[in-house]
Amino acid sequence: MASDTTPNEAGDLTRRSVLKTSAALGLLAVPAVGLLSACASGGSEDKEGVGVDTADAVNPFKVDGKKPLEVVIFKGGYDDKYAIAQEAIYKEKFPESVITHHGIEDIRAEMGPRFNSKNPPDVIDNSGAQQINHADLANNGQYADLTPLLDAPTIDDANVKVRDTLLGGVVELGTYNGKFHVLNYGFTLYAIWYSGGLFAEKGWTAPTTWAEMLTLCEEIKKAGIAPWTYTGVHPYYLFDMMVTLAARHGGNDVIKNIDNLEPDAWRHASIKLALEAMADLKAKGYILEGSDGLDHRASQARWAKKDAAFIPVGSWLENEEKELLAADPNFEMKCLIMPPLDGSTNPNAVWAAPGEGFAVPQDAKNREGGLEYLRIMLSAKGREAFSKNTSSLTVVAGKTEGMPDSPGVRAANEALKTTATSAFPFKIDEWYPDFGKGILRPKLGEVMAGRLTPDEFIDTIQKAADDVKSDSAILKQKR
Missing domain, CATH: 3.40.190.10 (Periplasmic binding protein-like II)
Structure with a gap:
């Protein structure tokens, strides 16, 4: 902007x-x-x-x-x-x-x-x-x-x-x-995608809260399927998880303040809770082994083959994996927006x-x-x-x-109709590419892989954001 x-x-x-x-x-x-x-x-x-x-x-x-x-x-x-x-x-x-x-x-x-x-x-x-x-x-x-x-x-x-x-x-x-x-x-709608056919076969119900998500992940794990996979090579796909969880918990201004380089914006409690939720998936063994080394096509292929139940990605997923999805007529592609954390004040926020x-x-x-x-x-x-x-x-x-009239299109439209009362943008990584691509994205991937704690991430990213703000050679944007 x-x-x-x-x-x-x-x-x-x-x-x-x-x-x-x-x-x-x-x-x-x-x-x-x-x-x-x-x-x-x-x-x-x-x-x-x-x-x-x-x-x-x-x-x-x-x-x-x-x-x-x-x-x-x-x-x-x-x-x-x-x-x-x-x-x-x-x-x-x-x-x-x-x-x-x-x-x-x-x-x-x-x-x-x-x-x-x-x-x-x-x-x-x-x-x-x-x-x-x-x-x-x-x-x-x-x-x-x-x-x-x-x-x-x-x-x-x-x-x-x-x-x-x-x-x-x-x-x-x-x-x-x-x-x-x-x-x-x-x-584009950014969401979590899953197989309706697999869920029907196993008797699973899509979660509506993060607490329900964790309970379901335990059931999925016991069934011998990884609850989650993600694109580790391109960790910007993880932005959906972090910003949606944070915006749903604390409101859209949490993200707006980050974009505007406001003081201590990254130290907001909602950011920490979102990061802790992401790290918790790894700590509990809910992520497909080796996901941190998979690119977008490899992770999506593992998901399409039902090696993992959930994957966070944009609504282009159906088109990108149409051949694999067509090979399984019972797949029935479905989606849900990131389930809100306990105490969320803005539970309908969506990144679309x-x-x-x-x-x-x-x-x-x-x-x-x-x-x-x-x-x-x-x-x-x-x-x-x-x-x-x-x-x-x-x-x-x-x-x-x-x-x-495809399963993915129907799922995306239904998700937007029922949840999109508070859509929000996220711009800081585009406005400041050295910060976004050089620091923010890699560090977020490290959190998801369990190699960096949420507190370490926040300290690193807040300092980097402060450095951007104080650098007079960098043209600032604002919304």
Whole structure:
């Protein structure tokens, strides 16, 4: 979020997050509107050189249809088939354009040198474990301002601006230092996933509190199945556990204060209780042996094969493991939000947020085409291409074109309907990547592996956060 967000805007984030979540489920007919005011108008050109003709619903960015378009997609949980389908829509509109598609996994290794040499692609899905930090690229002027996209008419209705179709929070989460730079396109629920078929077979009931979770884990362990597995190689997947447990126990301000580098934010009692709950799973032998050395696909495969009952991950899981899940017709994928700790004051908090960040690089050769490609992604045809290929929602409010009727989709929607009254974001690891990736993520993994105590973690992370706050060379963000 932008560093110049006003107190009223920051304080209203929870309400907007709730609207966002509800709209994603089709519960709201009218989406929340982003914070940014229009800075590009009919026929004008913004200071970065991209104009928008708000009266032209066909070609508002004046795309040269003969120019080539290069698209880079993170080939992760969503794969890249949806993008190939969306590129076909662009090609249909501009048949003389040559489209170059790259589906890659290591964004940083392959795209970092291109950004530095001022030769980036025209559109990039900068996502995954090896993404380039969005804040760094935005702060360095390497991302174009996407405000013209917000002010452009939608493809499906010339009388409606793009900004007025997006879920609340999308603009805020993609804004850095007052400018909208990143379109987070996919809507993700972070939850615990399990097999409904396995639970029915064993007579187990999904827990509704953390105390019930521990009781069930003992039953699962006695049945010869590991209660939990997780992605140890990429410990940022553990954020869901920590921040959800903490936000449910102490309220969303616990997480907001961490993001804002408030004094002793990491020493809040709710953070310690969340960490102790995580460490307790390891101490009681409830985690699949060797999980700390498994990457995301390996841990998910062990879960899909029912070697472990629970796994914490985002709602892209069904699509990423669709082949393994299809091999077991009785699996019946289910999910639950992290069960609250005893004494929780905010037991319905849920981490559900826009993700899969798309940007148009400032040095792109065809920025106009890049903006139009994003506009196509947000159209009905573009949304259908995404949802049909990924079993996931986009960030266009109340629209579900192409969504399959699959167990994972039904489970995620049901979980959101019954629990998402207090959605929250978590930004500190993205805003300060050296802190997040270099210290916070590895140390959190050490806690889950039983090699670091909660108190040791808190002392280490609080000092690191204080160092970030006191370093005048680091640009600070605030929400």
